[in-house]
Amino acid sequence: xxELFDKEGHLSDLGVSHYVDALRTGKVDDxxxxxxxxxxxxxxxxxxxxxxxAVMRDTGPGKSEKYYFFDKPARPQKRIYFSAYRIAAIVAFxxxxxxxxxxxxxxxxxxxxxxxxxPVVTEEAKPPVAExxxxxxxxxxxxxxxxxxxxxxxxxxxxxxMVAQDYRSYGVEVLAPGVGIEIHDGVTFEWEIRYSDPxxxxxxxxxxxxxxxxxxxxxxxRFDNFPEPGLYYWRLETExxxxxxxxxxxxxx
Amino acid sequence: xxxxxxxxxxxxxDSVAFLENHQSVIKTIxxxxxxxxxxxxxxxxxxxxxxxESLLTGVLEKMQVQYNPAYNLQSYFSKIIxxxxxxxxxxxxxxxxxRKSVDLSYVQIATDETxxxxxxxxxxxxxxxxxxxxxxxxxxxxxxxLKISLGIxxxxxxxLRCYPNCSAKTLKNILIYFEHPNEHGPSSRTAIYEKLIxxxxxxxxxxxxxxxxxxxxxxxxxxxxxxLSIPPINAALTRxxxxxxxxxxxxEFPKPNKKVIL
Numbered sequence: 001x002x003e004l005f006d007k008e009g010h011l012s013d014l015g016v017s018h019y020v021d022a023l024r025t026g027k028v029d030d031x032x033x034x035x036x037x038x039x040x041x042x043x044x045x046x047x048x049x050x051x052x053x054a055v056m057r058d059t060g061p062g063k064s065e066k067y068y069f070f071d072k073p074a075r076p077q078k079r080i081y082f083s084a085y086r087i088a089a090i091v092a093f094x095x096x097x098x099x100x101x102x103x104x105x106x107x108x109x110x111x112x113x114x115x116x117x118x119p120v121v122t123e124e125a126k127p128p129v130a131e132x133x134x135x136x137x138x139x140x141x142x143x144x145x146x147x148x149x150x151x152x153x154x155x156x157x158x159x160x161x162m163v164a165q166d167y168r169s170y171g172v173e174v175l176a177p178g179v180g181i182e183i184h185d186g187v188t189f190e191w192e193i194r195y196s197d198p199x200x201x202x203x204x205x206x207x208x209x210x211x212x213x214x215x216x217x218x219x220x221x222r223f224d225n226f227p228e229p230g231l232y233y234w235r236l237e238t239e240x241x242x243x244x245x246x247x248x249x250x251x252x253x
Numbered sequence: 254x255x256x257x258x259x260x261x262x263x264x265x266x267d268s269v270a271f272l273e274n275h276q277s278v279i280k281t282i283x284x285x286x287x288x289x290x291x292x293x294x295x296x297x298x299x300x301x302x303x304x305x306e307s308l309l310t311g312v313l314e315k316m317q318v319q320y321n322p323a324y325n326l327q328s329y330f331s332k333i334i335x336x337x338x339x340x341x342x343x344x345x346x347x348x349x350x351x352r353k354s355v356d357l358s359y360v361q362i363a364t365d366e367t368x369x370x371x372x373x374x375x376x377x378x379x380x381x382x383x384x385x386x387x388x389x390x391x392x393x394x395x396x397x398x399l400k401i402s403l404g405i406x407x408x409x410x411x412x413l414r415c416y417p418n419c420s421a422k423t424l425k426n427i428l429i430y431f432e433h434p435n436e437h438g439p440s441s442r443t444a445i446y447e448k449l450i451x452x453x454x455x456x457x458x459x460x461x462x463x464x465x466x467x468x469x470x471x472x473x474x475x476x477x478x479x480x481l482s483i484p485p486i487n488a489a490l491t492r493x494x495x496x497x498x499x500x501x502x503x504x505e506f507p508k509p510n511k512k513v514i515l
Contacts, residue, residue: 017328040389
């Protein structure tokens with residue numbers, strides 16, 4: 001889905017054209033919620049979608065036609081073109097493997113002696129690593145960890161644009177956690193809401209991957225099983241609509 | 254292999270052939286913008302040439318990188334052509350400013366024709382309907398508050414779409430004032446907001462002033478007018494003409510929303 005957004009979190013050209021396809025085929029409900037949610041809030045993206053929709057009016061396929069993404073399961077399509085030569089090469093490769101396997105099975109009774117090979121160095125026989133070398137390795141490892149952690153704190157533009165939006169028509173007020181605060185020993189989500197529908201809490205990392213999801217009826221929820229330090233986003237929603245998007249940080253200990 | 258796969262294969266295998274095959278698409282899109290007044294008719298060939306040059310000098314290569322064959326290539330290609338048209342228009346507009354001979358009168362002529370033409374008005378209703386659908390979950394609230402503030406009749410479905418948990422008593426009270434505002438409702442827009450705000454505050458658990466509602470409605474009217482003024486729609490609406498247009502839309506355009514089961 002990342003290709004549907006640009007670096008600033010707005011719809012990319014592909015995102016706009018995909019939205020227009022959905023409008024033209026009456027499949028807007030099948031679009032990712034992140035896409036419809038962003039367009040609902042963003043004037044510039046509304047302009048882009050409406051403009052392309054107007055440009056493509058009276059052209060191309062309509063509702064009656066079968067239509068790509070929405071009518072078949074989306075799968076990455078690799079551009080591999082099988083020619084007769086390629087198929088022949090693959091068959092020859094497997095024949096070669098079969099001959100090789102047959103040869104080794106036949107020769108298992110023989111003992112092969114490698115006199116010239118150097119002796120195998122076992123763990124005990126290895127010379128002790130110098131203290132300085134150990135320190136260097138540790139420093140290098142720490143540097144790698146630091147870089148990996150830094151990547152975990154990169155903001156996700158799509159969700160940044162949705163954080164702490166006001167969804168008041170549903171009467172929800174989020175009390176905790178505050179936007180962007182640091183979480184040390186787990187996080188307690190807390191809100192006030194006028195209605196008693198079951199709510200879905202979803203926690204995502206800064207790549208948009210779901211870390212945790214649960215459906216609850218209370219107005220508080222606790223979670224402390226974070227896989228690693230980083231920037232996390234959370235969504236509060238009903239089956240039908242998104243109510244709130246927040247974010248918090250799990251710092252490096 | 255379906256049509257999309259065939260076309261996308263051509264894009265990667267032979268981009269020049271792909272471009273040749275899509276000349277009619279380019280011309281159709283350029284003519285849309287010519288029809289809307291963004292370009293003069295005698296500029297058509299220049300615009301098409303600009304698009305072809307841009308595609309052959311890097312844009313097609315970018316497309317090959319950015320396109321994902323899981324999506325519809327025709328729409329993506331149309332979006333790219335749309336971008337190039339706007340890029341050309343922007344460049345030409347800047348050049349004309351330097352020459353101090355800018356002539357935008359044709360835009361207004363095209364707009365006047367569009368607004369006064371009954372068939373084009375039907376198209377405009379469809380554009381507005383599409384625009385409203387882009388607001389997603391916010392659409393029902395925006396439409397309800399717009400209708401009430403403009404003195405347009407509302408139904409209980411309008412209220413329940415926006416506030417599904419509205420009590421029967423509150424619903425009844427809202428409908429007394431706003432179902433047929435010309436019969437029982439407040440007369441001025443200020444009076445409407447004063448009457449409406451207690452209901453909105455109750456339903457949303459808020460404590461807003463009537464002026465907050467006025468600002469919300471005005472902001473949305475301005476946004477509609479701005480978005481509907483983009484080429485090739487070019488409605489050239491203001492807040493005031495937007496109000497007139499919305500009144501006509503709600504009285505003439507077929508109702509698109511599904512009925513709420515009560």
